[in-house]
Amino acid sequence: MRDILPADKARRERVLSVIRERYRAHGFDEIETPVVEEYARLHAGIGGDNEKLAYNVLRRGLDADAIRAAADDPAALSDLGLRYDLTVPLARFYASNRAQLPAIFRSIQIGAVWRAERPQKGRYRQFVQCDIDIMGDDSSRAEAELMVASLDAVDALGLDGATVRINDRRVLDWMLESFGFGADERPGVLITIDKLDKIGPDGVAAELRERAVTPGAVDAFEAFLRRPQTREYLPYGEAQIRKALPADAPDEIVDHLVGIGEAVAVGRASEATDAAGIPLVFDPFLVRGMGYYTGTIFELAHPSVSYSLGGGGRYDGMIGRFLGQQVPAVGFSLGFERLVDLVTAGGDDREEAIVLVHDADVPVAELLAHKTALIAEGARVRLERRTKNLKALLERASADGFTSFATVSAGAASLERKPLA
Template identity: 55%
Template structure:
């Protein structure tokens, strides 16, 4: 039985100090993204059930939380359960990412938006994950997307903005791994996999870090034994470079680990991206080619990214180009590409300075000070730009002062009846 005093499993409460720290980090991310020309939007936390299960979200669709239709009866529940038809039960669901809502938003408001739309979305999403370290059922994503730009400039803007955000958060040692879905499909075709098996083959290749090359080859054999062996040879050939300093994002380095002539369009795209980013990234962030990078979402059509950090066992960000997704809602394809920072993982890796803000002072008052006098003093200090808290005097003043200092207050003043102006108060520095 669930403990009634704890939050739901896989979700968390945040104490004031934790909340302030998170908001400070989010403020850094927002500031960088706005400086790069992106505009923040907001979408509802719920979307139509059919939209969330339209085949765009990959495995995340299986993890979505559905909302039961209003007024549904127990008989209807039983009938739908027996039929295995969830859509009879639910017409809405909690969003499992921010990309599906964004594409619906763009289709709704296209006439009111610029031809090339640069969006920021920073908000919670929900997935029915099995809770564990770094995985929660409610978590924050920090996304930037560019819709309407078909060229490489969009990828360049996303990588440079995201890398600066990571650097300003103090996250050193990040590697942005890059691949192109066209390279992946080109490799599969080169190895001999039939087109109808490509999606299944990529799901298997995506398990590489868990089951290794032998495991991938073994599972690929079920699709095509000879093609599986050829793919295994490609993966084994790339392994030494990936295990070292990584594969530079240059035409020569990319070509060295790919079969001749495989996916030339994707190679050209990535080499141009690498050339544009050379010298443009902040210290502590590198970009590398990874031919094994898949990204599980089926909507990716071109460049894909993933951010690795030595302090995390999972990626701390990712994204890619999804040119066909907006068209599912609009009836007309629109180029789009996005990059998401996994905020929960990032915030656990960084050491943030004490949050900056207005001078925070506490007015420690006697019990007999009239409310009117207290409020007048507080209003005067607030008008001067201070953060002010009223605290009743306690017998154990040491405990009180330690607590308010821990909560971010820097000074305090004792208030007794008769004080008419804040200038009459003697403020003392906490901790001195």
């Protein structure tokens, strides 16, 4: 968890304002949910490893004896917890407020979440997520809308060239079944497959054998990884998808993925005039660890970094746990902290911000008159008493986002503005 200094806070707010503006332009409406949720909801077995990282809130009124008696039962010690993502709260929100929402609801949710992570570069215990979700639409249009809006937001931040890696959990399940992995083996197998980029085919095969899963299935999977492949470029579409999968992949799922690409191509018409320009890449080994995904899954990639800048997927089964009936849902989350690190500081669209450096004898009324006049012109204004080290004062103002300064003497009728280098 971190303190955010003024210049960094201003930069973060500029990035957030761009994201909000682009998402609203695509028809999404912003909501807000509490930072705490019921313990049982946060630990319902749908949050994957994030459930283990949740911060729990001690029940009120427990004395020392009650705490000792419940020491081995977290559910008896806690009835609330800090949210570890925004998707679980959104599902509860939708179930609670459905009568007041449209049949197809497009939401924006931006806020802090908390996980008891091991802190490292780019990974924090408190961080901001920027989510958009569509509930009530089971068609490929929903995925396409999310991808087009998210790519638009990233473009608006100056990070053009982003692509979306896409897969489907149903494809993964079918593929593992075709290799011969049993249903009870597949969750563990997916954990290993998710490491393919880090440990390679040899490492994946070795770890699968250490898991003592069906040997013949491991052999079949390893042979698939090592199959001879031609190197011709295939744009996103049916040919690319089928080439990346074993033979006889289910037509229904392939058609769904192809449909997403066709819709994204239309939505990105100014950037992609043909199939070759669709900013999607099919990745049959994209896993994503959240247990609530039921269909399409995706991650945002940018050529400047090796890690993802966001991701999401379809979670058609989650809302039904709270509502009692199934509602299709799909979401996309931008990795705000990672985006902020990539977005260049400053920008030509910054507001005018001026520091008035005044002598000690300038009457307060004069200072406020100058300040009020500049604010009326649309400027941001700060008053600073002149110091011996004027250079240090101005450097600090520049670091805080101020663009110009003026010196103020008693009785001055006008001010000469000078740019801050």
